[in-house]
Amino acid sequence: MKIGMRNILLAATLTMASWPALAADPVEITVQRFFGACDADWGTNTDVSKAVGECGIITSQINKFVADNPDIKINVNTVEWPGYDQLTAQLASGEPPDVVTIHQSVLSDYQSKGLLEPLDPVLKAAGVDSSTFTAAGREGVTKDGQIFGLPIDSHTMLWHINMNYFRKAGLVNDDGTPVLPKTADELLAQAKQFKEKTGKPYLVQSMANEKGAFYRALYIYLTQMKSDFFADPTHVKLNTPEAKKIVQLFKDIYDQDLTTKDQDYAASLSGFTKGDGGILLNGTWVVGDFDALSKEADNALTNGYAVYPYPPVFGGEPAYWSDGHSWAMTKKDRTPEQVAAIGKFLKFMANHNFDWARTGHLPAQQAVIDSAEFKALPHRTTILSIANVAKPLPAQVRHQFAVNDIIGEEIASAITGQKEIDAALTDAETRVNDLLAN
Numbered sequence: 106m107k108i109g110m111r112n113i114l115l116a117a118t119l120t121m122a123s124w125p126a127l128a129a130d131p132v133e134i135t136v137q138r139f140f141g142a143c144d145a146d147w148g149t150n151t152d153v154s155k156a157v158g159e160c161g162i163i164t165s166q167i168n169k170f171v172a173d174n175p176d177i178k179i180n181v182n183t184v185e186w187p188g189y190d191q192l193t194a195q196l197a198s199g200e201p202p203d204v205v206t207i208h209q210s211v212l213s214d215y216q217s218k219g220l221l222e223p224l225d226p227v228l229k230a231a232g233v234d235s236s237t238f239t240a241a242g243r244e245g246v247t248k249d250g251q252i253f254g255l256p257i258d259s260h261t262m263l264w265h266i267n268m269n270y271f272r273k274a275g276l277v278n279d280d281g282t283p284v285l286p287k288t289a290d291e292l293l294a295q296a297k298q299f300k301e302k303t304g305k306p307y308l309v310q311s312m313a314n315e316k317g318a319f320y321r322a323l324y325i326y327l328t329q330m331k332s333d334f335f336a337d338p339t340h341v342k343l344n345t346p347e348a349k350k351i352v353q354l355f356k357d358i359y360d361q362d363l364t365t366k367d368q369d370y371a372a373s374l375s376g377f378t379k380g381d382g383g384i385l386l387n388g389t390w391v392v393g394d395f396d397a398l399s400k401e402a403d404n405a406l407t408n409g410y411a412v413y414p415y416p417p418v419f420g421g422e423p424a425y426w427s428d429g430h431s432w433a434m435t436k437k438d439r440t441p442e443q444v445a446a447i448g449k450f451l452k453f454m455a456n457h458n459f460d461w462a463r464t465g466h467l468p469a470q471q472a473v474i475d476s477a478e479f480k481a482l483p484h485r486t487t488i489l490s491i492a493n494v495a496k497p498l499p500a501q502v503r504h505q506f507a508v509n510d511i512i513g514e515e516i517a518s519a520i521t522g523q524k525e526i527d528a529a530l531t532d533a534e535t536r537v538n539d540l541l542a543n
Contacts, residue, residue, distance in 0.1 A: 177450070
C-alpha cells in the first residue's frame, strides 16, 4: 500500500513538472498623453514608418512598444490638449498616471511643488545618456540641476504657404521659392497684391478661442528685435515701442481684411487645406500632415506646399519662440518593476526619436538632428536653422501657459478693436505681473 501510494505521488510530481511554468503577470503602468485620438486609423498599427501626424505616430509608437514588450502592460489614457487641469486633479486625488506628456515650459510648475520624480537614476538604469539630448532639449527638462523629463522635440511657429496661390499672385522667385517680405511695409504690400490676384486673404489665422498664436508671434518679433521683455522672470515689460509696432501690424492686417476672421483652431486648419488663404500661422507639428496632403490629388495644396520660419520683418537677428514636449514621471508609490518598465518605455522613445521628428517637430536627440536621414525629410532644409536660434522663455518664469493665455487674449482684443493698443498692452503687463506676484 505504501509502495503504491509512493508511486502515485511520484507520478503526480512528474506530471506537474512537465507542465509549462505559469507566466508572471505583466507589469502595468499608465501612460497619459495628449496629441488627439485616432484609433480608427492607427489603433492596431505597429509599423511606425507608415504613420502620419502627431496622433498617428505616437499611437503607433506605443503599439510597437507593447508588441515588443509583452511583459509590460500599458494602460493609455488620452486627454484633450493640453490636459493639465486633469493632471492637476489626478495628482490632488493621489491617483496620477505613471508617465505623462508635458510641455517643457510647464515642467517647473509641477516640479517646483514636488509632484514629479527626477529621472536621472531612471534614465541611467535604462541606458539613456542625457548628453545625447540637443542643447535645447536638455535645457528644457533640467530643473534645479536635475532632469525631470525625457525631451522628445523642440517646436515653434512657422509660415505654412499655399504655393499654388503664391504662383497665381506673382509672389514666386525664379528658383520657385516664395517671395517673403523683409519689412512690415513689404508684408502689407504683398498681402494686398495677394488678395487682388487671388481674391483670398493673405493670412489664415486661428482667432476664435485661440490665445497662443498672437502671443507666440509677439514673442518671436520681440526676441528678433532684442527687446528683453522678461529680463526679470517675475516681471514682464510689454508696453514698449517694439510691442506696439508688432500689434499695429497685425491690427492693420485685420482691419484691411487681409486675414481670415472668426475661425477657431480646427477651422483654420481645415480652411487652409481647402484654400481659404495663402499663409497659415501654425506650428512645426502640422508639417508632416500638410506635406502628405500636398502629395495627394485634387486639394488646395496639391503640388503646392512650402513652409518657412517667420520672416524678420522688423529687422534684427533670426530668433524664434520655442517650447518642447517631454515625458515626465509623476511622484507616487510604485514597485521597482514599474520603475524599470518606465525606464524601458523612455529608452524606447529616445531610440525612436526620428519617427517622432517626421511630424515636423525638431528632434530632441542630437544624433537625429545631425543625421542625413532627418535632413532628407521634406522641408527640413528650410526650417532646420531654427534649431540653433530658438529661444524658450527662461525656466524661472512660472505659469508660462497662463502667461501665454493672458498676453494672447489682450493682444487679440487690440487687434480686433475691442481695446486700444496701449490699453491692451498695459492690461497684459498688469495681469501677468499680478499672476507672477501671487
